[in-house]
Amino acid sequence: MSSARPGTTVRPERSAEGATSKDERSGKLHVGISACLLGQNVRYDGGHKQDAFLTGALAEHVDFVPVCPEVELGLGTPREAIRLVRDGGLVRLVGRSSGADHTEAMARYARRRVAALARLDLDGFVLKKDSPSCGMERVKVYGGPVAARDGRGAFAAVLLDALPLLPVEEEGRLNDVALRENFVERLFASRRLRGLFSGRWTAGHLVAFHAAEKLLVLAHEPAAYAQLGRLVAAARRLPRPEVSARYAELYLRALARPATRGRHANVLQHMAGYFKDRAAPDERRELADAIDEYRRGLVPLLVPLTLVKHHVRRHAVAYLAAQRYLDPSPKELMLRNHP
Secondary structure, eight states, X not given: OBOOOTTOEEOOOSSTTOOOOGGGOOSSEEEEEEGGGGTBSOXXXXXXXOXXXXXXXXXXXXXXXXXXXXXXXXXXXXXXXXXXXXXXXXXXXXXXTTOOBOHHHHHHHHHHHHHHHHTTTOSEEEEOTTOTTTOOSOEEEESSSSOEEEEOOHHHHHHHHHOTTSOEEETTGGGSHHHHHHHHHXXXXXHHHHHHHSSOOOHHHHHHHHHHXXXXXXXXXXXXXXXXXXXXXXXXXXXXXHHXXXXXXXXXXXXXXXXXHHHHHHHHHHHHGGGTTTSOHHHHHHHHHXXXXXXXXXXXXXXXXXXXXXXXXXXXXXXXXXXXGGOSSOGGGOTTOOO
């Protein structure tokens, strides 16, 4: 039974593979998650690893799809601990004490489960760090004098290979405020992109979408900013499936690169240029000082961003008002308040 925070929404499971109809989706994000992070007692020792951020602040905006590969494989709870073991050129999934080999069974299960998850059009996935089934990176691999931290969980490997553009993170990495901000931005971006391409879109729809996303992309990956611009300009001359596939890949891969303080400052300066002939000299100096203080790490991003928003409203700069960069995720998550 789950001990997740009251209000945490878990999507119903229709089968052992966890498929639910897309018609059942709410307006919330739809995110897969290692079930133990929701507080479900599915770990090998019968316990859980409930995560406060995921089941607290983020849960207000997310419907979770819980997955526990080991339980769903039939290993039970509690159960013998399993681990990754290097066997020649292969890495196998075996019982710690018995040596029982679960490699092939897990591979078959993972392929079925990931195929079912793909049909749900997930907006992202959160994995349990260090898990031999769910760990995204640096999972211990035994078989030498010292365990090497160079493995990937057996289920996670299939998930990441099959859905390379899906925003995926480990809960441990989400303790880093910059990585948390980046991951949540990617979740909402994935949902927006799906909204664009899921219906009968036109080149005009793509132009409007891209116009609103331009500065957000610029803060993450300037090269992709230019590539996406060229693709959108050529959209009317190219097959629609090619355009949607190329745009999705460039856009999602760009946002997967965390924005840096320097790139944020460059975007803020770009936006400040729109006030050159609108704001008074002392107001422009105040904004320039705030941007410089942010660049030097003296104030959080929220400080210059609040000033930019003030001038956008005061001077009614429609282009900037439409920029997703100003609010890429809900304010309640306070993702831009960190130093």
